[in-house]
Amino acid sequence: MDGRHPTHLGLPRITHEMSRTSRWDHFLAQCGLRPGRHQVKPGLYALGNPTADSPVFVTANYTLSFDALRSALAGIDGYILVLDTCGVNVWCAAARGTFGTEALVHRIAVTRLHDVVHHRLLILPQLAAPGVAAHEVAARTGFTVEYGPVRAQDLPRYLEARQASAEMRRVQFYLLDRLAVIPATLVRSLVPMALAAAILYATGGLLAAAFAVAIVLTGVVLYPVLLPWLPTDRFTAKGLFLGGVTALPFALAALAGYNQSPWWFRGGWALASLLVLPTAVAYLGLRFSSATPYASTTHVRWEILTYVPMMAWLAGAGFLLIIILSLLHVLGGV
Amino acid sequence: MARRAAEGTLRYFPNLCNHCGMCATVCPYGVFAAGSHEVRVARPGVCIECGACQRNCPAGAVRVEGGGCTAERIISVLFASRERPVAEQGRNCGEGRRRCP
Numbered sequence: 001m002d003g004r005h006p007t008h009l010g011l012p013r014i015t016h017e018m019s020r021t022s023r024w025d026h027f028l029a030q031c032g033l034r035p036g037r038h039q040v041k042p043g044l045y046a047l048g049n050p051t052a053d054s055p056v057f058v059t060a061n062y063t064l065s066f067d068a069l070r071s072a073l074a075g076i077d078g079y080i081l082v083l084d085t086c087g088v089n090v091w092c093a094a095a096r097g098t099f100g101t102e103a104l105v106h107r108i109a110v111t112r113l114h115d116v117v118h119h120r121l122l123i124l125p126q127l128a129a130p131g132v133a134a135h136e137v138a139a140r141t142g143f144t145v146e147y148g149p150v151r152a153q154d155l156p157r158y159l160e161a162r163q164a165s166a167e168m169r170r171v172q173f174y175l176l177d178r179l180a181v182i183p184a185t186l187v188r189s190l191v192p193m194a195l196a197a198a199i200l201y202a203t204g205g206l207l208a209a210a211f212a213v214a215i216v217l218t219g220v221v222l223y224p225v226l227l228p229w230l231p232t233d234r235f236t237a238k239g240l241f242l243g244g245v246t247a248l249p250f251a252l253a254a255l256a257g258y259n260q261s262p263w264w265f266r267g268g269w270a271l272a273s274l275l276v277l278p279t280a281v282a283y284l285g286l287r288f289s290s291a292t293p294y295a296s297t298t299h300v301r302w303e304i305l306t307y308v309p310m311m312a313w314l315a316g317a318g319f320l321l322i323i324i325l326s327l328l329h330v331l332g333g334v
Numbered sequence: 335m336a337r338r339a340a341e342g343t344l345r346y347f348p349n350l351c352n353h354c355g356m357c358a359t360v361c362p363y364g365v366f367a368a369g370s371h372e373v374r375v376a377r378p379g380v381c382i383e384c385g386a387c388q389r390n391c392p393a394g395a396v397r398v399e400g401g402g403c404t405a406e407r408i409i410s411v412l413f414a415s416r417e418r419p420v421a422e423q424g425r426n427c428g429e430g431r432r433r434c435p
Contacts, residue, residue: 150362294380297399298343
């Protein structure tokens with residue numbers, strides 16, 4: 001006997017190393033491609049060479065969550081208990097209840113965790129807490145739930161000190177985190193953007209086509225990057241501001257261009273860009289609030305009630321103006 | 335992001351509290367300050383209503399409306415008229431929709 005409990009032998013074995021397949025999968029997941037396919041089989045895994053006294057870590061069956069956990073645990077022997085969250089990350093799955101008390105109790109039972117380890121301790125990611133009631137899990141299974149740090153990468157430090165610092169317990173949204181959200185949104189926006197650009201190119205020329213591209217680049221790329229530095233603490237107002245700044249050169253170009261066209265035609269295009277771009281970016285910003293970790297439902301509901309009706313009127317007027325100007329240009333020869 | 339335009343739904347009932355400090359442990363924004371004999375709502379303004387404190391309070395001393403990750407909740411607010419909040423649908427989970435039982 002090498003100290004290993006015989007039941008370990010049947011468990012799938014994993015390491016902390018990332019294969020090329022894993023990296024490719026991460027890339028696709030980050031770009032929002034093949035949604036729903038980034039899943040790990042739920043169950044119990046042996047990481048390295050665990051004994052019956054090794055720690056048990058619990059995670060979601062999203063490959064990014066699972067792989068972040070195992071790569072953070074380099075050099076540590078333990079078990080990873082994977083819940084079936086349908087390929088959704090820990091925090092969102094906790095909100096949906098798929099990473100919840102029920103799911104955890106069920107997974108403990110079907111993996112016969114009581115027979116695998118001698119101790120009765122589970123380490124969960126802190127962000128599982130909206131779904132898992134630690135005291136209920138303890139009452140129903142005998143396992144004590146310990147909430148580890150928010151980020152898997154802090155686990156080695158956590159395991160050393162056996163407690164999380166205040167900083168490890170906080171959700172952060174640094175530039176790198178914000179950049180990570182961009183590719184998926186950008187990929188989703190490409191087709192609508194190309195369509196809009198093609199239509200606008202036919203009716204309004206290169207400048208109008210660039211306008212469609214500017215909306216997406218400002219709302220999807222610039223907005224997340226600049227988020228903390230944009231004025232006010234409201235997602236919509238931040239978007240209106242940023243969109244307004246981006247719209248200015250378009251408005252000026254519209255006024256300066258179309259030399260042969262009458263002043264009201266040039267002014268019309270300038271006004272349309274000032275109406276549409278800020279509201280479109282504000283909308284994308286409001287959507288982006290859902291990807292940030294610091295928007296409360298109450299606050300966002302308040303923003304929606306406050307800003308969306310006004311945005312709808314502004315955007316409606318802008319689109320109507322664009323349609324009229326385009327028709328005048330195509331049919332009327334202005 | 336500290337200031338909120340609307341008042342949040344977080345409510346703390348000190349008379350029910352058993353001072354276990356679990357709310358302070360699970361909160362990702364340090365809303366609660368837990369000492370050995372008292373818990374204070376130190377920074378109510380930064381609460382994102384994720385619901386972790388309520389779920390893990392064994393004494394029922396914390397209540398908050400909402401729960402979970404922001405994407406889930408905000409999308410359900412934005413499209414409230416068209417579809418039920420995903421969290422209510424239980425098994426209907428976004429990206430895994432087609433494969434989930």
